[in-house]
Amino acid sequence: MLTSWIGGILARDLRALRREIEAYPNERDLWQVQPGITNSAGNLALHLAGNLQYFVGAVLGGSGYVRDRDAEFKRRDVPRAELLRAIDAALDAVARAMARLSEQDLAQPYPQSVGGMSVTTGDFLLHLAAHFTYHLGQVDYHRRLLTGQAGQIRAVALTELSSATAAPGR
Numbered sequence: 001m002l003t004s005w006i007g008g009i010l011a012r013d014l015r016a017l018r019r020e021i022e023a024y025p026n027e028r029d030l031w032q033v034q035p036g037i038t039n040s041a042g043n044l045a046l047h048l049a050g051n052l053q054y055f056v057g058a059v060l061g062g063s064g065y066v067r068d069r070d071a072e073f074k075r076r077d078v079p080r081a082e083l084l085r086a087i088d089a090a091l092d093a094v095a096r097a098m099a100r101l102s103e104q105d106l107a108q109p110y111p112q113s114v115g116g117m118s119v120t121t122g123d124f125l126l127h128l129a130a131h132f133t134y135h136l137g138q139v140d141y142h143r144r145l146l147t148g149q150a151g152q153i154r155a156v157a158l159t160e161l162s163s164a165t166a167a168p169g170r
Helices: 002-023 027-031 041-058 069-074 080-100 103-107 121-147
Strands: none
Touching (some): 002 121, 027 041, 027 121, 041 069, 041 080, 041 121, 103 121
């Protein structure tokens, strides 16, 4: 059950990232950076998709994905369609890998050290979800600053949780 909850959060946030990238009216704005900001929304999208395709898809799911983390931050002017394909590939990788995990797997050490640390698979998956949401907020803020678009893209929507139902009396 916990594996489906974590997988559900990762999938929800990937769908929110997709909506964010789609919401930029001008594709060039995906690659703009303002003073004091080092990452564009395009680079953050590449980073988030690559991060999950590698740590969840390849390491836990055996997908064979080979990550080039440096390129996630160095590439520029990647077409929006390519960014969306990377997000969709991450969605698929997460779904496949999480379906393979058992509750017992979450208590086991993550199969490789990360940053010189050994942690359980469950802890690392929760870390990946928090890391993703942190950067998702940066993308949302970037989009609103550059485009002047107010409002939300329904990022981190409670309605997208697998257990969400209307509260009694509503």
